[in-house]
Amino acid sequence: MSDTEVDTEASVAGKPTKYCLSSSALTITIGNQTVPLRNVIAASYHPNARLLKVAYVTRRKTKGCLSLVQLDGQVEDAQADSANNMAKTTLEWAYKGVKPNRRLKVLVNPHGGVGKAVAIFNKSIEPVLRAAGCILDIVHTKKHGDAYDIAKSLPLENYDAVVSVSGDGLVHEILNGFANHAYPRKALRVPVAPVPTGSGNGLSLNLLGPDDGFDVIAASLNVIKGSSMSVDVFSIMQGGKQTISYMSQALGLMADLDLGTEDLRWMGDSRFVYGLLRGLIKFKACDVQFSFKAVEKDKKKMFDTLRSRPPKVDAELAHQLPEPTEEEENWALPEPKTSLDETEGWTTFPEPLLFLYAGKGPYVGRDFMAFPVSLPDDGLIDIMAQSTKSITRTDVIASFGGAANGDLYWKDSTRYIKAEAYRVKPLSKKGFLSIDGEAYPFEDFQVEVLPKLATLISSCGSYIAPFHEPASKK
Numbered sequence: 001m002s003d004t005e006v007d008t009e010a011s012v013a014g015k016p017t018k019y020c021l022s023s024s025a026l027t028i029t030i031g032n033q034t035v036p037l038r039n040v041i042a043a044s045y046h047p048n049a050r051l052l053k054v055a056y057v058t059r060r061k062t063k064g065c066l067s068l069v070q071l072d073g074q075v076e077d078a079q080a081d082s083a084n085n086m087a088k089t090t091l092e093w094a095y096k097g098v099k100p101n102r103r104l105k106v107l108v109n110p111h112g113g114v115g116k117a118v119a120i121f122n123k124s125i126e127p128v129l130r131a132a133g134c135i136l137d138i139v140h141t142k143k144h145g146d147a148y149d150i151a152k153s154l155p156l157e158n159y160d161a162v163v164s165v166s167g168d169g170l171v172h173e174i175l176n177g178f179a180n181h182a183y184p185r186k187a188l189r190v191p192v193a194p195v196p197t198g199s200g201n202g203l204s205l206n207l208l209g210p211d212d213g214f215d216v217i218a219a220s221l222n223v224i225k226g227s228s229m230s231v232d233v234f235s236i237m238q239g240g241k242q243t244i245s246y247m248s249q250a251l252g253l254m255a256d257l258d259l260g261t262e263d264l265r266w267m268g269d270s271r272f273v274y275g276l277l278r279g280l281i282k283f284k285a286c287d288v289q290f291s292f293k294a295v296e297k298d299k300k301k302m303f304d305t306l307r308s309r310p311p312k313v314d315a316e317l318a319h320q321l322p323e324p325t326e327e328e329e330n331w332a333l334p335e336p337k338t339s340l341d342e343t344e345g346w347t348t349f350p351e352p353l354l355f356l357y358a359g360k361g362p363y364v365g366r367d368f369m370a371f372p373v374s375l376p377d378d379g380l381i382d383i384m385a386q387s388t389k390s391i392t393r394t395d396v397i398a399s400f401g402g403a404a405n406g407d408l409y410w411k412d413s414t415r416y417i418k419a420e421a422y423r424v425k426p427l428s429k430k431g432f433l434s435i436d437g438e439a440y441p442f443e444d445f446q447v448e449v450l451p452k453l454a455t456l457i458s459s460c461g462s463y464i465a466p467f468h469e470p471a472s473k474k
């Protein structure tokens, strides 16, 4: 069928309504809605009832969140054929290159964020996924570790994706469950998509951008229509045990503000701001030795590399989610390449650290774009290291003013490194280590990058995080 326009008419709630479909949008004259085809999630014609049903997500206010609209149009006999054609063509064009009716394992964490995940899921998320015809297998996690166990024994062939209705911690569990699956690499090819209902929703922000990152309907649309994106993850060796991290590792101030504020969960993500202010009052150095194997230290070069990789155009996206195949021989995780005693090419950070933050994905939270030049699959880990020597408490408070825009990156006092590996050796017993927002022992660990091992669902094949070069650095 060619991409020419298709028209029909029906009566919606007693009002005569015209439908006009083009290759990019569906225009419905009721309220004069023009809906991009990406936002159309279902269309069907029911000859017995002579009903044309269309479902889409749209914004009622320009800057508002998306909401679900389901229109039932009563069709006259004379329009039956064109209505039937409209439904078929709309569905075909709205899912161009995308498999409809995705089979989803949905994990809902009732404890996530301020404890409203179940209510939000029932009221807003599930209706959208069901309207799109997704096949849902929903589990409410009952305790810490459930998501890990489910992912570890997931029958991979049964699902197109795993949906995490929580914050960043549940995704950490899912990916670690996959890493311990009988077929780890194969499991890690099952795409994971977050729907933001936790207190830390950095992954959702990275995939959907600051405008949509907290919009559960935008995240649901990503689950329905998004394309697969391979991403690097990190292997963390600690006490002979391997953990997979996909987002961040934090020590010092940045770990204290997360793990040290667990008791303030009721505050939502404001607890991180509170934690930051509390940490700044103390302004205590984190007693560790930090060494790294740097690949790039030049901020301008890293920024230029980011700029040279604009978001992909539609035709370049992997719309079809990867199908696990039996042909690949080695489904085991790759062995870490970096030995624990290797020293060649390593540098030890010479100053006391206020914080160390390492990871992937620009946003670590709504208020902090910690890794603005991070790329999903460059095979490197971005590290931000802040010495207590080169900065005062007042400077830190001032620089956090622009933290949501990544301004900290450009501060001369902030060291920013892209590395292939790093290691940390605590020099005292007391401290926090946060890995993807979860608490880990404050003990020696070593990190290296496992390139393109995990899979996420993304709308444009890259992170969405507006980041600019200040005039003074051009």
Ligand SMILES: Nc1ncnc2c1ncn2[C@@H]1O[C@H](COP(=O)(O)OP(=O)(O)OP(=O)(O)O)[C@@H](O)[C@H]1O
Residues within 6 Å of the ligand: 109, 110, 111, 112, 113, 114, 141, 142, 143, 144, 145, 146, 166, 167, 168, 169, 170, 171, 173, 197, 198, 199, 200, 201, 437, 438
């Ligand atoms: N039913 C449950 N009761 C208690 N904890 C649970 C339950 N289900 C999952 N968890 C745990 O809740 C933790 C928080 O998950 P997640 O990070 O996704 O949400 P969050 O609200 O952003 O939390 P955080 O602020 O700690 O990052 C995870 O460690 C997970 O194992």
